[in-house]
Amino acid sequence: MKSSIGLNNILQFLLFVALQILLMDNLVLYSTGFCYIYVAFLLFLPININRLLLLFLGFLVGFTVDIFYDTMGIHAAASVLMAFLRPLLLNLLTPRDGYDISDSVNIHKMGKGWFLAYTFTLLLIHHAAVFFLERISFDDVLQTLLKIVLSVLFTGVVIIILQLLFFSPKRTSRA
Amino acid sequence: MRNLFAFIYRFRAFLVFVLLEVLCVFLIVRYNTYQGAAFFNSANKYVGEVLEFQSGITDYFRLANVNSTLARENAVLRQELLQYRRASLIDSTSNLDTTFFAVTDTLKAYPFVLHAGRVINNSVRRTNNTLTLAVGTADGVEPGMGVIASNGVVGRIKTVSKNYSTATSLLHSQMLISAKIKKNNTMGTIKWAGGDYRTALLDYVPLHVKLAKGDTVVTSGFNTVFPEGIMVGTISSVAKEPDKSFFTIKVKLAVDFAQLSYVYVVDNRKTAEREKLEQNAGILPNEE
Numbered sequence: 001m002k003s004s005i006g007l008n009n010i011l012q013f014l015l016f017v018a019l020q021i022l023l024m025d026n027l028v029l030y031s032t033g034f035c036y037i038y039v040a041f042l043l044f045l046p047i048n049i050n051r052l053l054l055l056f057l058g059f060l061v062g063f064t065v066d067i068f069y070d071t072m073g074i075h076a077a078a079s080v081l082m083a084f085l086r087p088l089l090l091n092l093l094t095p096r097d098g099y100d101i102s103d104s105v106n107i108h109k110m111g112k113g114w115f116l117a118y119t120f121t122l123l124l125i126h127h128a129a130v131f132f133l134e135r136i137s138f139d140d141v142l143q144t145l146l147k148i149v150l151s152v153l154f155t156g157v158v159i160i161i162l163q164l165l166f167f168s169p170k171r172t173s174r175a
Numbered sequence: 176m177r178n179l180f181a182f183i184y185r186f187r188a189f190l191v192f193v194l195l196e197v198l199c200v201f202l203i204v205r206y207n208t209y210q211g212a213a214f215f216n217s218a219n220k221y222v223g224e225v226l227e228f229q230s231g232i233t234d235y236f237r238l239a240n241v242n243s244t245l246a247r248e249n250a251v252l253r254q255e256l257l258q259y260r261r262a263s264l265i266d267s268t269s270n271l272d273t274t275f276f277a278v279t280d281t282l283k284a285y286p287f288v289l290h291a292g293r294v295i296n297n298s299v300r301r302t303n304n305t306l307t308l309a310v311g312t313a314d315g316v317e318p319g320m321g322v323i324a325s326n327g328v329v330g331r332i333k334t335v336s337k338n339y340s341t342a343t344s345l346l347h348s349q350m351l352i353s354a355k356i357k358k359n360n361t362m363g364t365i366k367w368a369g370g371d372y373r374t375a376l377l378d379y380v381p382l383h384v385k386l387a388k389g390d391t392v393v394t395s396g397f398n399t400v401f402p403e404g405i406m407v408g409t410i411s412s413v414a415k416e417p418d419k420s421f422f423t424i425k426v427k428l429a430v431d432f433a434q435l436s437y438v439y440v441v442d443n444r445k446t447a448e449r450e451k452l453e454q455n456a457g458i459l460p461n462e463e
Contacts, residue, residue, distance in 0.1 A: 022229055028300045031370070051188040059195050066202075067222055068296075070305040070341060073202030080199060084192040133203065134302045140369070 009045060013061065016041045021068045032143075033150040036075075038065050039126055040159050042083055043119060044105050051087055058083030071134070078129035082122050089121055107163040119159055123152045223295070223339035226307055230295040234436065241436045248325040287402050289439040290314050292322075292340075299372040299432045304346040306330060310440060311338040321400040321441040327429030328352060328365075328407050329438050331400060340440075346372050346432055353398055354407050357391040359384065365392070365407055365426065372432050374411060377424040384422070386413050392426050399446040 020038040028034055041061055045054065062079030066072050090099075093114055107115040127148050135144055183190065234241075292310035310316050312335050322329040322342045330344040343350050345367055352365040354377065361384045363377045377392060390410045396403025411427040 021225070025298070026233075031300045031372075034300075052191055055188065055191050055195060059199075062199075067219065068226070069298075069301075070307075071301075071303070072206035073199040077196055077199035077203065080192060080195045084188070087188075143369075 009041070012044060013041050017061065017064055020065055025069075029150065029154060032147045033154040034127075034147070035154045035158055036065075036127065036130065036151070037155060037158055038075075039079070039082065039123065039155065040162065042079060042086070043122060043159065047090060047099055047103055047105065054083045054086065055080060074130060074133045077133060078126045081129050082126040085125055086122060089118065093118055106167050107160065108167065115160075115163070116156075120152060120156055123155055123159075124148070127151050127155070220336060220338070223307065223309070223336070226296040227309055230293070237434070237436055240434055244325060244434075244436070288315075288442040288444060289323075290316055290442060291437060291439055292316070293437055294435045295339075297432070297435055298344075299346055302369055303348055304344040304372075304432070305333070306342040306344055306435070306438075308340050308342060308438065308440070309338065311336050311340050313337050315442060316340050316440050317442075319400070319446075320443070322438050323401065323405055323441060324430050324435060324438045326406060328394060328401060328405050329430055329432075329435065332440060344432065345375065345428070345430075352401070352407065353395045354392050355395040356380070356384070356386070356410075357393050357404075362395055362397075363392075363424070373428055375408065375426050375428055377410070377426050378421060380422045380424055382415065382420060382422060386410060386422065386424070388413065399443050399449055401441060402443075 016038045020036065024035045024037050038061055042054075042058055045057065058079040059076050062076035065075045069075065095110075095114070103109060105115070105118070110118075131144050131147050131151075290310055292308040292314070294306055295309050296305075296307035298304045298306075306322070306329070308316075308322070316332060316335050318332050318335055320332045322331060328345060330342045330347070330350065333341045333343050335341075345352065345365070347367065348369065350367065353362070354365045355362050356377075361380055363380045365375050366378055367375045380386070388410055392407040392410065394401040394403060394405040394407060406429045408426040408428040410424055412425045414423040416423055
């Protein structure tokens with residue numbers, strides 16, 4: 001099982017952050033559906049990655065987006081939370097006979113059920129953190145919840161499209 | 176001691192997680208309350224360059240709009256200029272003997288200077304919206320200055336670097352602007368409640384005031400940020416709620432924030448003097 005980050009992941013970092021800042025910033029559905037595609041970088045990291053490294057990478061990617069969004073700390077906090085919970089969720093979702101050497105976060109390799117459960121749970125955690133930190137208070141909860149649900153669906157669909165388009169069934173990972 | 180290290184080592188992931196989260200919360204709190212010295216924001220040089228590159232491309236798609244806005248502004252300015260010319264032809268007091276009239280009326284010297292700036296980053300759909308402008312300290316912009324567009328109020332400068340600055344948009348949950356209703360000078364406070372970026376609320380207008388749909392709301396000039404009489408918007412609906420002592424007024428904003436391309440930063444040359452006077456007199460500014 002690949003556990004260190006390679007050139008692939010660095011490229012993905014640049015690609016997803018650029019996509020987030022240059023394109024997705026302008027793409028908002030009905031003022032409620034946001035696409036935080038940079039999260040895909042954290043989702044697609046190797047399954048067996050060091051937990052500490054994952055936390056720092058989470059902080060790094062969130063902080064980068066924060067700088068461009070002028071929302072100091074919000075995306076970083078949500079990404080670190082997601083990075084912390086990712087290994088726990090991966091444990092919960094372990095297949096019957098453990099993870100394989102060649103396993104990676106790939107919709108063809110791990111199956112649709114596993115991939116959807118993994119992606120949408122982590123997206124829900126991340127987006128909920130972002131939108132509640134943005135509001136700080138709990139007033140207007142319905143509006144916030146609507147934002148969370150729509151945004152999770154939006155980001156999730158984009159991530160699935162990315163997987164189907166760019167991640168081949170044969171090779172382990174390709175950006 | 177060894178047990179302690181063993182403990183720390185065992186829970187290292189959790190401890191690092193807690194540390195990073197504390198750092199994030201610290202950043203959130205500090206950045207939201209503390210004006211000024213924030214280095215990591217879109218006024219940063221490199222970030223500004225990326226944003227400028229992006230807006231360099233997207234601006235092409237808005238050229239037609241920018242042109243028509245500028246042409247309209249030119250027309251208005253020309254009209255005003257004509258009025259002044261006519262007035263100066265009729266009014267000849269300035270030609271009279273200076274012994275009878277004080278020639279230099281200091282109030283007439285307009286204390287506001289405008290710095291034009293290009294908007295290179297803008298948002299309208301978040302809870303707290305901000306702008307990034309391609310003007311900075313090199314052009315004389317400082318934190319706390321007001322930002323207006325040709326058709327109305329936009330926001331307030333938050334941080335400045337050499338060539339870039341960030342501004343808090345009117346569409347920010349913590350932004351308050353002192354305003355008044357033009358026809359009867361009733362004071363109120365403009366606040367954006369989130370949601371639709373074309374409407375804001377006008378708070379603290381007492382129930383005895385007579386209002387009508389379509390009334391114009393302008394800045395009050397009671398603080399040093401904006402000059403008096405800058406357009407904010409027009410009243411789009413007025414409601415009396417049974418348990419409140421103020422009207423609930425919705426204002427249709429004059430500025431279309433989604434279309435902003437060029438704005439002016441208002442440099443009030445007399446801010447320091449006025450603020451010092453008010454501070455010495457023990458008067459707190461009515462806005463933060």
